[in-house]
Amino acid sequence: MSGDLCQNHASVPRETCVLERIVVTDEHHQIGAVADRVGLSLRTIRYYEEIGLVQPSGRTDGGFRLYTESDIERLGLLKALKPVGMSLETMGELLECADKLNGAEIDDPGEVEHRFHGVLELAHHRCDELEEQLAAARRALAGLERHRVADK
Numbered sequence: 001m002s003g004d005l006c007q008n009h010a011s012v013p014r015e016t017c018v019l020e021r022i023v024v025t026d027e028h029h030q031i032g033a034v035a036d037r038v039g040l041s042l043r044t045i046r047y048y049e050e051i052g053l054v055q056p057s058g059r060t061d062g063g064f065r066l067y068t069e070s071d072i073e074r075l076g077l078l079k080a081l082k083p084v085g086m087s088l089e090t091m092g093e094l095l096e097c098a099d100k101l102n103g104a105e106i107d108d109p110g111e112v113e114h115r116f117h118g119v120l121e122l123a124h125h126r127c128d129e130l131e132e133q134l135a136a137a138r139r140a141l142a143g144l145e146r147h148r149v150a151d152k
Helices: 031-038 042-050 071-086 088-102 111-150
Strands: 065-067
Touching: 031 042, 031 065, 031 071, 031 111, 042 088, 065 071, 065 088, 071 111
Parallel strands: none
Antiparallel strands: none
């Protein structure tokens, strides 16, 4: 959108405005837009930042958090893992391991890989349990429907 002006600096073109060393483009989103998109509350996103699960990629001069697509994907993953019943600490460990495996050199990649797969296995096991519970609930509902039809 060439020609748009920065919201914080009315005389500066949006595509060249540098806010805390970040060039603001359409790839950076403020917390309200991120919350709407991901389906998390502002408070939850701020809490996740406070405990180190996700960090905004930057801030505007006015202190507004700025999130990239990668940050948004991370928040989406956290939201998706919530129903699995994993603790925030366990989700943090999973993300930390993934970050280490995808990032810089690590002292003991085997240990990190082992931790990562251990947490993944735990998550898969919990998903299996939830699927079994859901299947049991569906069977119970189907039984109720059959019972109701038989009573007529």
